[in-house]
Amino acid sequence: MATIKLLINQKPFTIDADPRMPLLWALRDVIGLTGTKYGCGVSQCGACTVHLDGNPIRSCSIPVSSVANKNITTIEGLSPDLSHPVQQAWIAEQVPQCGYCQGGQIMTAAALLKRNPNPTDKDIDAAMQGNICRCGTYPRIRKAVKTAAQLAKATTK
Amino acid sequence: MRKFNAQEQLGIEAGLLPTEIQRRDFLKLSGLSVAGLLIGIGPAKGATAPEEKPFEPNAFLSIQPDGRIILFSKNPEIGQGIKTSLPQLIAEELEVDWKSVEVRQAPLDNRYGAQFAGGSTGIKTNFVAVRTAGAAAREMLIEAAARRWQISLDQCFARNGFVIRKDTNEQLSYASLATAAAKLNVRENPVLKSRKDFRIIGQSIPGVDNAQIVTGKAEFGLDARPRGMRVAFIERCPVFGGKIKAVDDSAALAIAGVEQVIRIEPTKNPTQLVAGVAVIASNTWAAMKGRKALRIEWDLPAELPESDEALRSRFEKSLESTEVLRDDGNVIDSLAKCKIVHEATFEAPFLAHAPMEPQNYIADVQADKADLWGPTQVPGSVRQRAAEITGLPPNKINVRMTRVGGGFGRRLMADYACEAIYLSKTIGKPVQVVWTREDDLQHDFYRPAGLFKLKAGLDENGQLVSWHLKATTTSRYVFAGSSSPAYQTEVFPDGFPAGFVKNFRMEYAPTSSPVPRGAWRAPGHNITAWVDQCFIDEMAQKAGKDPVDFRLELLGEEDRLMPYSDHGGPVYSTRRLKNVIRLAAEKSNWRQAAPKGIYRGFAAHFMFGAYIAEVVSLSLKEDGTPKVERVVVAADCGLVINKSGALNQLEGGIIDGLSSALRQAIHITKGRVQEQNFDDYPLLRMKDAPPVEIFLVESEEDPEGMGEMTLPPLAAALCNALFAATGKRIRKLPIQSRDRVTT
Ligand code: FES
Ligand code: FES
Numbered sequence: 077m078a079t080i081k082l083l084i085n086q087k088p089f090t091i092d093a094d095p096r097m098p099l100l101w102a103l104r105d106v107i108g109l110t111g112t113k114y115g116c117g118v119s120q121c122g123a124c125t126v127h128l129d130g131n132p133i134r135s136c137s138i139p140v141s142s143v144a145n146k147n148i149t150t151i152e153g154l155s156p157d158l159s160h161p162v163q164q165a166w167i168a169e170q171v172p173q174c175g176y177c178q179g180g181q182i183m184t185a186a187a188l189l190k191r192n193p194n195p196t197d198k199d200i201d202a203a204m205q206g207n208i209c210r211c212g213t214y215p216r217i218r219k220a221v222k223t224a225a226q227l228a229k230a231t232t233k
Numbered sequence: 234m235r236k237f238n239a240q241e242q243l244g245i246e247a248g249l250l251p252t253e254i255q256r257r258d259f260l261k262l263s264g265l266s267v268a269g270l271l272i273g274i275g276p277a278k279g280a281t282a283p284e285e286k287p288f289e290p291n292a293f294l295s296i297q298p299d300g301r302i303i304l305f306s307k308n309p310e311i312g313q314g315i316k317t318s319l320p321q322l323i324a325e326e327l328e329v330d331w332k333s334v335e336v337r338q339a340p341l342d343n344r345y346g347a348q349f350a351g352g353s354t355g356i357k358t359n360f361v362a363v364r365t366a367g368a369a370a371r372e373m374l375i376e377a378a379a380r381r382w383q384i385s386l387d388q389c390f391a392r393n394g395f396v397i398r399k400d401t402n403e404q405l406s407y408a409s410l411a412t413a414a415a416k417l418n419v420r421e422n423p424v425l426k427s428r429k430d431f432r433i434i435g436q437s438i439p440g441v442d443n444a445q446i447v448t449g450k451a452e453f454g455l456d457a458r459p460r461g462m463r464v465a466f467i468e469r470c471p472v473f474g475g476k477i478k479a480v481d482d483s484a485a486l487a488i489a490g491v492e493q494v495i496r497i498e499p500t501k502n503p504t505q506l507v508a509g510v511a512v513i514a515s516n517t518w519a520a521m522k523g524r525k526a527l528r529i530e531w532d533l534p535a536e537l538p539e540s541d542e543a544l545r546s547r548f549e550k551s552l553e554s555t556e557v558l559r560d561d562g563n564v565i566d567s568l569a570k571c572k573i574v575h576e577a578t579f580e581a582p583f584l585a586h587a588p589m590e591p592q593n594y595i596a597d598v599q600a601d602k603a604d605l606w607g608p609t610q611v612p613g614s615v616r617q618r619a620a621e622i623t624g625l626p627p628n629k630i631n632v633r634m635t636r637v638g639g640g641f642g643r644r645l646m647a648d649y650a651c652e653a654i655y656l657s658k659t660i661g662k663p664v665q666v667v668w669t670r671e672d673d674l675q676h677d678f679y680r681p682a683g684l685f686k687l688k689a690g691l692d693e694n695g696q697l698v699s700w701h702l703k704a705t706t707t708s709r710y711v712f713a714g715s716s717s718p719a720y721q722t723e724v725f726p727d728g729f730p731a732g733f734v735k736n737f738r739m740e741y742a743p744t745s746s747p748v749p750r751g752a753w754r755a756p757g758h759n760i761t762a763w764v765d766q767c768f769i770d771e772m773a774q775k776a777g778k779d780p781v782d783f784r785l786e787l788l789g790e791e792d793r794l795m796p797y798s799d800h801g802g803p804v805y806s807t808r809r810l811k812n813v814i815r816l817a818a819e820k821s822n823w824r825q826a827a828p829k830g831i832y833r834g835f836a837a838h839f840m841f842g843a844y845i846a847e848v849v850s851l852s853l854k855e856d857g858t859p860k861v862e863r864v865v866v867a868a869d870c871g872l873v874i875n876k877s878g879a880l881n882q883l884e885g886g887i888i889d890g891l892s893s894a895l896r897q898a899i900h901i902t903k904g905r906v907q908e909q910n911f912d913d914y915p916l917l918r919m920k921d922a923p924p925v926e927i928f929l930v931e932s933e934e935d936p937e938g939m940g941e942m943t944l945p946p947l948a949a950a951l952c953n954a955l956f957a958a959t960g961k962r963i964r965k966l967p968i969q970s971r972d973r974v975t976t
Contacts, residue, residue, distance in 0.1 A: 116910055116911050120912055152450070175443075201919050212885035213888075218922075
């Protein structure tokens, strides 16, 4: 056990945990943020995607101790009020079926748009490749990423 | 043949519903969980003044004097959109503005009748009853208003949450009428709206939980956290049918957070408990580590372990002694006389369901009651199992439904709930059982594997006059010990082309296996449509005819209602089938030559009351593997309740069809499953997902389901397109088998 300081969604937390505990379980079990999902545990599905200093990472495969004091954003912290363009686009395009994968999809898409505001289909394919949707909402995800890009432009103008 | 009963075929128990839901328990318990999980059906706290009463003429809705309109969705939400579409039916008849309603998940409660998600039946079986609940409330609100105004009922009407007086246009809100309406007798036979007046049914209504989902707040089973909850991971015997010989749990118990290690002995019925050792811990990570530290010696079954090879040879053996399910004309004589006779053998593998949310379930079994929640398609079965395991009467068992992260048929089984119930009863604490993805892939109830041998003949005019199918599968009914005939939901003696080929014989034999089997999206059809629609294509080619024309010719000019004794019957309409075939051909420009480098394949299928035709267009990559460029779908599923939701389901079926046909298979070696995770059980990813164009037939027919129908024809359309591209027939799935192609 170790005392670990975390910065999650701009809020500091001090937790007492096994340093090797994956960030995913620290978020879900210790901090109580359950929006980040478990799907495979081995970096295959993307359900557990969070941002580490703005970059998408698989929280199931990174020990909590290695992200101490770094900036972690989870789906709960993407926006305070549903206002993030990716969230807005997901609602507009009515993407979810079961919804279980969508937090991870959104986090990956948000990171993509941040570094590439005008992604092509190829860019979208490449960025979203690590996120599985078992329900098969890919055609809508693709559309929503493009819609989000438009929305982001409209709001920054 | 007997009448189809969806519940029975899905193995869902009825009849154990309690007479009284434990309402107060729900309210009392609400302090134990995160907000939003628990639902009180009664009045919301603090909402009403003492003399004011909510109007709750039935379990489906509540109109609060403060103006809130709450609609309850009775069935589990597994991604099929039922939590939006069922309340749409209520809202339509209730005459309220959709934006003003609040939708809640109902718990298991006998006032709702059967509550399950399976067979794509949620809308079709509730279409009248749920609307009736809304209409009864509407009529009572109108009556309350008429009494207040002292005018006759026909002097007023309801619209958007108000009753309006025709002569003066005065309005009374539902909220203001709630207390008075609550005192009236409940309307028994209200008049339902005519379809031309529908304002909410047929619209594209966003999923009611979408805002929660995109902010990470929607609650799935894995997210529920009752106070004091322990987490359990279970090491199950990797070989099907094994038992525990010895357990050394000393290393596991030494891990911080691990509290107990419990042996689970298998039940006789393998759909309940299998042999396993559970590690109970205060948190997930500790339980995972504890499980890894277990040293278990297994007592393996004495008989030869199952393997793909052994199963293949048993399939051949089964086909030597089949039962004839249908025998029209004389297939043997006819084949002897046919100008062209063609034979082929098709093989389909076991498939896993792999819903995105791994199996998990929470049970809190106490001396006098039990609280259960988690992802399930069959809350009624969970309660029945809980009653058996705990000895509690069913009316002391509360089953709540969270959102379910995918079903696909996997959660028609209550095995993982049984584990939670058993463990909670044993340790006397609330327990959440969590499966890893590896557990999920290795301990599923797999889509049955099968071997299908076909022989068909054309006469001198190229007419299909003979069709002989001999099929065997690892029937799931045999596995579950069901008394229903083994062939049911495996093959369909009334399915096309039966009835259109003069000499037609269908034979079937089940093949046993220790590998567990269950219902997998579009059970049975997910193989038969592939086999039938590929072989039809082969026969069209032998006849030198266009595949679409060949099908239309077989169906004939005249519109007929064909007897169909399975789910979706009692008849199906050749008019509707021909219509979707023509529509798909038209929308895909089938009649024009495909652009250079593009190859197309066609398939059409009737199932569960819906008519689907599909055209797959693909190109070949440099390595010869297909790239699906586009899928065109024509679908007649009757009246559409939620346009956007319907399209989402139909698209999802296409992606799933592609995903499974391309790369999925469960392999068995030495009695165990080889596949471990998504790296060796690959699901389709974004770059392989083609655009899907769906054309819905505008229909006045009663609504059918949406969740399963587009999957079955996809594999056939894909294989037929691959034939067009390569001249090679694919008769063994998956197309890119690990033992065939590496990608
Ligand atoms: S759970 Fe982390 S990638 Fe699947
Ligand atoms: S919406 Fe169900 S897994 Fe993506």
